Amino acid sequence: MSGTRARAGDRTRLTDREGFLAWAFLLPTIVYLTALVVAPFGLTVAFAFSRSTSDAPSYRFGGLRGFRAVFGDDVFWRSLLDTLTLTCVSVVLVVVLGTVLAHVLRADLRFRRTVRTLVLLPWTTPVALSAISWRWLLGPAGSPVERVLRGASLLHGGGSPLGRTGPAAVAVVAAHVWRLTPLAAVIVAAGLNAVPSGVWDAARLDGAGFWRRLFGVTVPLTLPVTAVAAVFTAAITFVDMAVVRVLTGGGPHDSTQVLPTLAYLRGVEGGDIGAGAAASLFLLPLFLAGVVVALRAVRRAEAIR
């Protein structure tokens, strides 16, 4: 009796032990998150309270010096406002266009697969690459858009659209919206697929017209996923520096500067690491609060179903 049990014990492999397996599978993620998220975050916090510069990189505690430097900077307050405006406008546009596109994705089109692939293309393109394309489209003298605008007498005087305050901001929003709409569309389409199709039949039978079906049935039923799409869009827009950096470089005259580019400008290019870190940290608590509130709302909306 005990002999067979002992033999069975011999045959227990390491891979049969679930506790071991759990840790083995988790380890890569932990290492990865530590190296790429936790450590940089810790460093940023540390540097935000330092008086380190690129000329004197050794760590010296500086208290709130970095924050004071940032708060005294006019450009910081303007880019803070710009970041918030950019995020809000992008989220609204992305959610609306993404919802429309989600319906297109679900429609019974002739070349459904092709359409789906094409629709997803902007999201799969690397940010820097798509920003460069936008720059080529709008940017320097002789770009396609500039020529069309001049031809239509909508653009006068010197400079390209990106060289002007208003159009440059619009271009930044456009690039973000173009890039994130497919992501929102896929998320919302998944949400639409989860709604039992009978509900739409019922709405038609109940005599609801297009708008009533949309705002009385579709929108409330997809609100949770739409909120998720909005949170994702906000998060990605919020922390992105590639679009602004490539498209406008923050210009003209810092008019399209956002917090990430400003942090980079002050901390890396300007050499004031403390101020850069402080600028990049500033919105974290606010942003976290926003995400928590949004996700809570999603959970509550799902609970009533």
Added chain:
Amino acid sequence: MRRRDEAGTAAKAVEARGLVKVYEGRRDRQVRALDGIDVSSNQGEYLVLLGPSGCGKTTLLRTIAGLERPTEGEVYIGGQLVNGLPPRIRRVAMVLQSYALYPHKTVHSNIEFPLKAENVPRHLRERKIRWAADLLGIPDLLGRRPRQLSGGERQRVALARALVREPAVFLLDEPLSGLDAKLRATTRDELKRFQRQIGTATIYVTHDQEEAMGLGDRVAVLDAGRLRQVGTPRDIYDEPADTFVATFVGSPPMNLVQRANRLVGFRPEHLLPAENVAYDSRVTMPLRIERIEYLSGDRHVYGTVTKIGTETRVIARLPATVITPLAPGETHEFAVPGDRLRFFDAEYGIRTAPVRIGG
């Protein structure tokens, strides 16, 4: 000609003429879900569409409702051609198989939704919701949400939502299939009483023959997109138009024995030991008994008949009042009253005139 036509349709609650619905599949494959259907339902009538799954009964209902566009043919509601009109103009109400309540709305808002869509003023809406809720016995549920309701309660809410618009026609798509067996029986009874009460023409789709025969004033039997027979439950059972209806309706189904170019049909309950069948005009046949089942007081006798045609396996259903001792393995003389025999064309399955069978 035209006038008579209009007068004829005016009396009909719903009329379908030559309905064809073709679905385009992949690689140019076509599915004819409806293959030329003519059917009509009278005012206040309970018409049941009965057929196996995939026979097109739901498609027919959805086409009448306006959820599907027919490829060919016309739909008339109250004598009006409604082809191309959206459901809201057709004055039809449909209860979908899944009930499809709006999960984010309370029961009250669910019932209110069609009234809002019709821009009914608020005080009238409240009165109608009250009326429908009282009629279906759900006034206590108005504040709840669909996920807090049982299957039977959901069904009532779906009915109430369909009812408040005071439709010209009620369309019900397998409304009992979501309920458990016990609830199904009582709800069936309620559905029938409810329809009598409101007196609205109702078209009811089911694959369950018991529901169909029990509920329907008339039953329309469909198969493969075609209408096989329309008639009262009695007609359908006693005078089946073809072998499909004969074997689809009835449990156990009608026995069919081939005899030359005819099929001779008789219901299991009419095949009895010969001594239980009156002498005049009976047709006798020897039955080799293979197996006997004892089901709710009846004896179901499985065996093979010979002599009247090709050797065929048949079923006889003996009521408790027939006490003839029978055992598997023995051969016993059975008989069917002559007027209970039905004859079908062996090739096409169509009902034909009776032929003489000796004896």
